[in-house]
Amino acid sequence: MADVAAKAGVSRALVSIVFRNQPGAGRETRERVLRVADEIGYRPDSAARLLARGRSRTLGVMFTVHQTFHMDLIEGIYPEAERLGYDVLLSAAARGRSESQAAEALLGHRCEALILLGADADQECLEQLGRRLVTVSVSRRVPNAPVDFVHTAEGKGVRQAMDHLVGLGHRRIVHIDGGRGPGSAERRRAYRAAMRRHGLEAELRVIPGEHTERSGIETGRMLLAERDRGVPLPTAVLAGNDRCAMGLLMVMTRAGVDVPGDLSVVGYDDSHLSHLMPIGLTTVRQDAALMAEHAVRFAVERLRDEELGPREAVLDPKLVVRGTSGPPRDGDGLSPLAG
Amino acid sequence: MADVAAKAGVSRALVSIVFRNQPGAGRETRERVLRVADEIGYRPDSAARLLARGRSRTLGVMFTVHQTFHMDLIEGIYPEAERLGYDVLLSAAARGRSESQAAEALLGHRCEALILLGADADQECLEQLGRRLVTVSVSRRVPNAPVDFVHTAEGKGVRQAMDHLVGLGHRRIVHIDGGRGPGSAERRRAYRAAMRRHGLEAELRVIPGEHTERSGIETGRMLLAERDRGVPLPTAVLAGNDRCAMGLLMVMTRAGVDVPGDLSVVGYDDSHLSHLMPIGLTTVRQDAALMAEHAVRFAVERLRDEELGPREAVLDPKLVVRGTSGPPRDGDGLSPLAG
DNA sequence: GCGCGCTACTGACGCGCTCCAGGTCAGTAC
DNA sequence: GTACTGACCTGGAGCGCGTCAGTAGCGCGC
Numbered sequence: 001m002a003d004v005a006a007k008a009g010v011s012r013a014l015v016s017i018v019f020r021n022q023p024g025a026g027r028e029t030r031e032r033v034l035r036v037a038d039e040i041g042y043r044p045d046s047a048a049r050l051l052a053r054g055r056s057r058t059l060g061v062m063f064t065v066h067q068t069f070h071m072d073l074i075e076g077i078y079p080e081a082e083r084l085g086y087d088v089l090l091s092a093a094a095r096g097r098s099e100s101q102a103a104e105a106l107l108g109h110r111c112e113a114l115i116l117l118g119a120d121a122d123q124e125c126l127e128q129l130g131r132r133l134v135t136v137s138v139s140r141r142v143p144n145a146p147v148d149f150v151h152t153a154e155g156k157g158v159r160q161a162m163d164h165l166v167g168l169g170h171r172r173i174v175h176i177d178g179g180r181g182p183g184s185a186e187r188r189r190a191y192r193a194a195m196r197r198h199g200l201e202a203e204l205r206v207i208p209g210e211h212t213e214r215s216g217i218e219t220g221r222m223l224l225a226e227r228d229r230g231v232p233l234p235t236a237v238l239a240g241n242d243r244c245a246m247g248l249l250m251v252m253t254r255a256g257v258d259v260p261g262d263l264s265v266v267g268y269d270d271s272h273l274s275h276l277m278p279i280g281l282t283t284v285r286q287d288a289a290l291m292a293e294h295a296v297r298f299a300v301e302r303l304r305d306e307e308l309g310p311r312e313a314v315l316d317p318k319l320v321v322r323g324t325s326g327p328p329r330d331g332d333g334l335s336p337l338a339g
Numbered sequence: 340m341a342d343v344a345a346k347a348g349v350s351r352a353l354v355s356i357v358f359r360n361q362p363g364a365g366r367e368t369r370e371r372v373l374r375v376a377d378e379i380g381y382r383p384d385s386a387a388r389l390l391a392r393g394r395s396r397t398l399g400v401m402f403t404v405h406q407t408f409h410m411d412l413i414e415g416i417y418p419e420a421e422r423l424g425y426d427v428l429l430s431a432a433a434r435g436r437s438e439s440q441a442a443e444a445l446l447g448h449r450c451e452a453l454i455l456l457g458a459d460a461d462q463e464c465l466e467q468l469g470r471r472l473v474t475v476s477v478s479r480r481v482p483n484a485p486v487d488f489v490h491t492a493e494g495k496g497v498r499q500a501m502d503h504l505v506g507l508g509h510r511r512i513v514h515i516d517g518g519r520g521p522g523s524a525e526r527r528r529a530y531r532a533a534m535r536r537h538g539l540e541a542e543l544r545v546i547p548g549e550h551t552e553r554s555g556i557e558t559g560r561m562l563l564a565e566r567d568r569g570v571p572l573p574t575a576v577l578a579g580n581d582r583c584a585m586g587l588l589m590v591m592t593r594a595g596v597d598v599p600g601d602l603s604v605v606g607y608d609d610s611h612l613s614h615l616m617p618i619g620l621t622t623v624r625q626d627a628a629l630m631a632e633h634a635v636r637f638a639v640e641r642l643r644d645e646e647l648g649p650r651e652a653v654l655d656p657k658l659v660v661r662g663t664s665g666p667p668r669d670g671d672g673l674s675p676l677a678g
Numbered sequence: 679g680c681g682c683g684c685t686a687c688t689g690a691c692g693c694g695c696t697c698c699a700g701g702t703c704a705g706t707a708c
Numbered sequence: 709g710t711a712c713t714g715a716c717c718t719g720g721a722g723c724g725c726g727t728c729a730g731t732a733g734c735g736c737g738c
Contacts, residue, residue: 001724011688016726026686041471046447047395048724050386051693058448065414066611071404075433087444090429094414105426108385109397109448213612253592254662272405273552323593340694350718355696365716387694390723 001042008036019044046087050110058087059299060106063117065094067211068243069271069288070117073138076292077115084300093120100125107133113299116140118182118211130310134302136295139182146310148298150291154186155193157284157317161238161266162194164282164319168327170236170264171200176209176219176248178240184211187268191238209240216247224255233263235328242267242274242283249281249324260326270320280323290315340381347375358383389449397426398638399445402456404433406550407582408610408627409456412477415631416454423639432459439464446472452638455479457521457550469649473641475634478521485649487637489630493522496623496656497529500577500605503621503658505537507666509575509603512539515548515558515587517579523550526607530577548579555586563594572602574667581606581613581622588620588663599665609659619662629654 005012010029017024018033025033050056059081063070074090081088089109091102099121106114113134119126123142129135130145138150165173175191178184188206195204207222209215216239227233239245245267249259257263267274270285294313302308344351349368356363357372364372376382389395398420402409413429420427428448430441438460445453452473458465462481468474469484477489504512514530517523527545534543546561548554555578566572578584584606588598596602606613609624633652641647 012725013689013727014687017687020726024686029686043446045390045449045724047386047389047449048693049726051384051390051695052724052726054693054726056386065410066407068405071431071433074431075404075435078431078433078436087447088430089448090431091427092410092413092417092429094410094417096414097417107382108426109428110384110386351695352697352719353717355694356717359696363716368716384694387723388696390725391694391696393696393723 001044003040004033004037004042007040008033056087056110056112057085058089058109058111059113059115059296060089060091060103060109060111061115061117062091062093062099062102062106062119064099064120065092067118068273069241069269069286072269072272072288073117073292073295076289077296080293080296084296086296086300103129112303115295115299120181134299136298136302138291138295148295148302148310149312150294150298150315151183151313152286152291152315152317154183154317155190157268157286157319158187158190158238159194160317160319161268161282161284162191162198164321164325165236165238165264165266166194166198166200168236168264168325170328172203172232172234173200173236173238174205174207174234175238176207176215176240176244178209178211178244181211181240183268184240187240205234209244211241211243213243213247213250215240216244216249217251218247219244220248220251220255224251224257233257235262236264236266236325238266238268240268242269242271242281245281245283245324246273259324261329264325264328266325282322282325283320285318285320287315287318340383342379343372343376343381346379347372395426395449395451396424397428397448397450398452398454398635399428399430399442399448399450400454400456401430401432401438401441401445401458403438403459404431406457407612408580408608408625411608411611411627412456412631412634415628416635419632419635423635425635425639442468451642454634454638459520473638475637475641477630477634487634487641487649488651489633489637489654490522490652491625491630491654491656493525493656494529494532496607496625496658497526497577498533499656499658500607500621500623501530501533501537503660503664504575504577504603504605505533505539507575507603507664509667510539511542511571511573512575512577513544513546513573514577515546515554515579515583517548517550517583520550520579522607523579526579544573548583550580550582552582552586552589554579555583555588556590557586558583559587559590559594563590563596572596574601575603575605575664577605577607579607581608581610581620584620584622584663585612597668598663600668603664603667605664621661621664622659624657624659626654626657 001012001015005015014025015033018030061077078088089106089111091105093099093102099119116137119137119140126142127145130142130147136148141149177188195201207219209219223233237248239248245265249265252259252263259265267281267283270283274281274283298311340351340354344354353364354372357369400416417427428445428450430444432438432441438458455476458476458479465481466484469481469486475487480488516527534540546558548558562572576587578587584604588604591598591602598604606620606622609622613620613622637650
């Protein structure tokens with residue numbers, strides 16, 4: 001910086017002004033400084049800037065590796081953060097790297113706020129984070145701490161999906177849940193409620209699962225094994241998310257089960273992947289871009305106004321009917337075997 | 340920090356020593372400082388630390404959103420970086436956010452070195468980065484600049500895959516390439532060479548593509564359309580990567596094409612996704628963990644020894660035969676239509 | 679002529695830490 | 709007793725920037 005100042009024949013303070021795009025420098029000088037800086041290859045040192053200013057204007061985003069929907073969210077976070085003048089730093093949770101480790105790394109880099117995508121860590125850990133700095137959680141509610149919450153009305157989405165399936169004539173509809181994954185509890189609850197509302201209490205079945213392809217695969221194998229023992233397949237499956245739906249689809253298709261003739265499958269998220277599936281996954285769309293936008297805005301607004309309490313944004317999901325759902329082959333929802 | 344020092348009855352320098360876990364402080368003092376810090380809620384300010392130390396001990400990693408293989412790499416980068424005492428910062432390229440933007444963000448946060456995963460930017464931009472700081476590129480070669488290069492012997496992998504297919508009896512083997520994506524050129528070249536070597540020059544066909552599911556889907560649709568016009572399907576496809584293979588598989592399965600009976604499909608990467616596909620994708624395995632390890636090591640070693648020239652690590656790929664490849668239904672590799 | 683306001687710019691301090699050249703003090707050897 | 713050692717600790721400079729009071733210069737009106 002001193003070099004630039006010297007070579008441009010101005011003071012360091014002026015260089016600072018130019019680089020912050022602040023008033024107080026003439027047109028000509030401004031251009032000269034910028035040109036010289038470019039020649040020298042100078043870039044402002046964010047560490048020093050941060051230290052001097054006391055603010056980093058950086059948002060930390062924690063996500064989980066392999067969660068495709070997180071990628072959709074990240075894609076939406078960048079533009080909104082840039083619009084509001086914030087930098088974004090990413091840190092991933094992965095096998096061998098816990099969410100709290102990922103979050104700590106972000107804290108270490110002096111992020112002013114944290115955006116947690118589909119956090120899966122224990123409640124206490126999240127509460128602690130929320131108390132330490134401005135935190136926004138996407139898809140996972142964190143009570144007892146000032147943490148903003150952005151999510152879709154899970155219940156509404158599930159209800160739409162269930163009405164769709166029942167409307168098609170399905171009765172034996174099972175749900176593969178997402179364990180303690182974000183949003184799972186609400187989805188599970190809504191599934192149960194929908195089954196009851198449609199008078200299908202007797203058919204109600206929740207299979208414990210996860211938000212992974214593996215979970216879909218394992219469930220699929222289990223269902224196929226059951227079929228081989230004489231238990232009829234369900235006619236429809238409401239998966240915990242798209243990844244799970246996809247794993248299930250792969251097993252079923254592979255095993256010669258016709259989708260949607262023998263089995264309808266509905267996912268959740270409408271992630272990038274499901275967009276690209278030519279098989280056309282029927283799924284509940286969560287608007288990733290909009291969720292990301294809300295998350296960033298919440299963080300920035302809380303940063304601007306310390307007094308602001310934590311808020312919640314509930315977005316409307318929307319059922320997207322594609323190719324994996326259709327009327328069951330046997331109108332009454334019972335397979336020939338069981339009939 | 341001053342508060343901690345005062346309350347613990349020591350100098351600030353001593354607090355610094357304690358927090359850096361350096362020798363020069365007594366057991367008792369150390370514990371006292373730590374205890375006081377905990378009470379006050381003090382955490383060292385990394386910005387100031389970084390500024391004072393002149394080193395950030397941070398590795399910047401640029402990746403592309405939705406590239407599943409990058410997630411596998413990231414998963415491998417974290418543990419190795421931690422082992423060597425480095426922090427990792429992630430920055431994603433995405434729609435609306437170019438690779439150079441992603442890299443700039445990393446530079447702004449004072450990363451000492453850059454690891455580029457499957458960079459796709461123009462040569463000049465990469466060369467410039469390489470000249471500015473220690474840079475390691477994974478899967479994409481950057482000549483004319485001191486950039487380390489980690490990749491697999493693409494040719495070897497393709498050759499194995501081709502020998503496998505030809506050994507099964509395939510003759511009409513097409514290749515969907517990865518455009519100017521990392522590794523594509525070598526894979527394409529190796530495919531051509533293999534076809535020639537097996538005397539299948541007449542059957543040689545490269546379909547332009549990308550490393551995305553969409554590309555596989557589009558190619559699949561195109562091939563099906565050709566079939567409907569009387570052009571026989573190939574009996575085997577060597578896809579540019581797993582994502583592409585997957586898109587293709589989805590279309591084909593959906594269209595009732597039996598895999599591998601009517602069509603064998605071979606992918607490339609053995610990414611997380613292909614692991615999870617119950618359909619068992621035959622693919623060329625790239626050892627993501629090992630590649631990540633090399634990338635981190637290269638960066639750290641170059642950081643330690645400025646004089647070190649750029650190096651190259653070539654890892655051996657390995658064909659993993661799973662369920663999507665098998666002998667063609669018609670032994671001669673010609674479909675009934677064409678026969 | 680003077681004061682006034684305005685723009686363009688400067689000087690110096692401080693952000694919270696690390697680093698280094700010391701200082702202090704018990705312990706040990708002779 | 710002196711000389712030396714090593715463990716433990718301190719003071720102060722400085723990392724590269726932002727900030728803000730302050731200065732210089734200039735046109736304007738009266």
